[in-house]
Amino acid sequence: LAKTTQPVSMDSYEGQEVNITCSHNNIATNDYITWYQQFPSQGPRFIIQGYKTKVTNEVASLFIPADRKSSTLSLPRVSLSDTAVYYCLVASRVGTGGFKTIFGAGTRLFVKA
Amino acid sequence: DAGITQSPRHKVTETGTPVTLRCHQTENHRYMYWYRQDPGHGLRLIHYSYGVKDTDKGEVSDGYSVSRSKTEDFLLTLESATSSQTSVYFCAISPAPGDTEAFFGQGTRLTVV
Numbered sequence: 001l002a003k004t005t006q007p008v009s010m011d012s013y014e015g016q017e018v019n020i021t022c023s024h025n026n027i028a029t030n031d032y033i034t035w036y037q038q039f040p041s042q043g044p045r046f047i048i049q050g051y052k053t054k055v056t057n058e059v060a061s062l063f064i065p066a067d068r069k070s071s072t073l074s075l076p077r078v079s080l081s082d083t084a085v086y087y088c089l090v091a092s093r094v095g096t097g098g099f100k101t102i103f104g105a106g107t108r109l110f111v112k113a
Numbered sequence: 114d115a116g117i118t119q120s121p122r123h124k125v126t127e128t129g130t131p132v133t134l135r136c137h138q139t140e141n142h143r144y145m146y147w148y149r150q151d152p153g154h155g156l157r158l159i160h161y162s163y164g165v166k167d168t169d170k171g172e173v174s175d176g177y178s179v180s181r182s183k184t185e186d187f188l189l190t191l192e193s194a195t196s197s198q199t200s201v202y203f204c205a206i207s208p209a210p211g212d213t214e215a216f217f218g219q220g221t222r223l224t225v226v
Contacts, residue, residue: 032213034213034214041219041220042219042220043203043205043217043218043219043220044156044203044217045217046214046215046216049213049214087155087156091213094161094163094169099144099207099213099215100158100161100171101158101213101215102157102158102172103148103155103156103157103158104155105153105154105155106155
């Protein structure tokens with residue numbers, strides 16, 4: 001399973017765009033890139049997933065270059081409630097479906113007023 | 114939120130005693146996972162299940178066993194608890210096939226004294 005490396009922490013201000021980059025040099029052909037958000041005393045919550053190029057949903061965008069060795073989570077116009085830990089992980093398919101993942105230590109994002 | 118319940122939510126136990134944590138889901142998802150979370154390590158996969166009676170090891174499985182006799186229940190057993198197993202344990206479920214989005218429970222805080 002591919003391991004990931006991401007910044008330990010980041011600070012931002014309300015209303016700014018935040019980009020968190022993750023490296024996953026050993027990603028395999030069939031692996032997917034997934035990002036989760038975790039608030040204190042809660043389980044992680046899925047944000048977005050992608051395989052290549054760009055994926056966008058209602059809360060974030062995910063940019064993946066052609067070599068797929070890194071990815072960038074983009075959070076537009078963050079608010080104080082976006083203060084959380086963000087995990088980048090690589091999901092490897094197991095069996096006939098489902099995925100096995102390795103979480104890194106995550107990036108602690110602190111949004112200031 | 115996905116129908117996933119962990120019990121107990123908090124437990125204190127003595128070194129050497131067996132402990133069983135329960136994860137119950139109402140989503141009928143095929144895949145279930147047990148993670149532990151420790152400061153500085155993010156989440157680490159202990160065991161996972163890809164169906165009734167079908168389980169496999171994760172990256173930190175030593176000292177843990179699991180059982181899944183019904184789709185809805187995934188049990189994690191610490192056969193002889195040690196202080197190094199003091200942690201927060203999360204259960205997760207995911208639909209299959211081909212979906213990397215997992216839903217996490219609220220966690221169980223286990224303290225081994």
